Amino acid sequence: MNAKEYLEILHVAERLKDTPRHCTTTKGRTESVAEHSWRVSLMASLLRHEFPELDMNRVVNMCLIHDLGECFTGDIPAFVKTDADRAAEDSLLDQWVKSLPKEISDDFSALYKEMDAQQTPEAKVYKALDKLEALIQHNESPISTWSDNEYELNKTYAFDTVSFSEWLTELRKAILEDTLEKIDHEELT
16 A cells, blocks of 8 residues: 555545534533544544453544444434435445555455454454443433434344453443433433
């Protein structure tokens, strides 16, 4: 890969800094996709000692690239994203990945294939962290920014995704405690 190719990849990825997500930050500012991807990656990096048998560098790489398709489509919340939306995002991402220098294209393609298959422990951890980060962010955001369906969704979302791991299940339970506390506090005010 030459310097120009490298810069072009970064220019496309920079779009995620300006791509808003459904959620807000603690102070009520709309979160970007780049911020979400950064924190999911940080979450994976912090778990190196909890999952020493896994290739956590691969998990971090999955977390870093998992939402690159949103450079082309924007963010669509999971609870409203249709199969047609997924197909459009996947098609545009695939076209872009195929246009990259061969070594990068091959690396990304292999990671996306593994992420989609959800067969390896690494892919399962990435997917769990992606969903858990969204829940954590909702708990940190003002409850006034929650949509009506999120009160119930935040109580049930991702339990199936973390069920393969005792540690991640415990994390999900701790997130649920925070959710219930936030809802209870809202009801008292």
